[in-house]
Amino acid sequence: MVNTMNVQGVNHEMCTPEMLFDKLxxxxxxxxxxxxxxxxxxxxxxxxxxxxxxxxxxxxxxFIPKEIIDWLKGE
Incomplete structure (x- = not known):
């Protein structure tokens, strides 16, 4: 089973975590x-x-994805 979530702004379709990084x-x-x-x-x-x-x-x-990733890494 593919791990999916409901992401806002994607017409309320289910999307994979990989699609999360396609968003700006x-x-x-x-x-x-x-x-x-x-x-x-x-x-x-x-x-x-x-x-x-x-x-x-x-x-x-x-939130900007790259900024969140850098924040989590402590940069």
Missing amino acids: IWGIDEVCYYTKYAKGTIYNFVSKGEIPYRRGRKRKLI
Whole structure:
């Protein structure tokens, strides 16, 4: 069985983890899926400025995949 998840912005289709890296930006759900952190933990990191993020339209949190990967590696 292929490991899949529902990713926002992909017409609510199921996609594989490889498709996650085809996206130029991630939402909070993708960051949670990749990092295995809970949403509350990610929100805490954002509020403390400990994770790289940006604000999109309507102040929605957006994340750049490469920045998240580098952050996890400690770079």
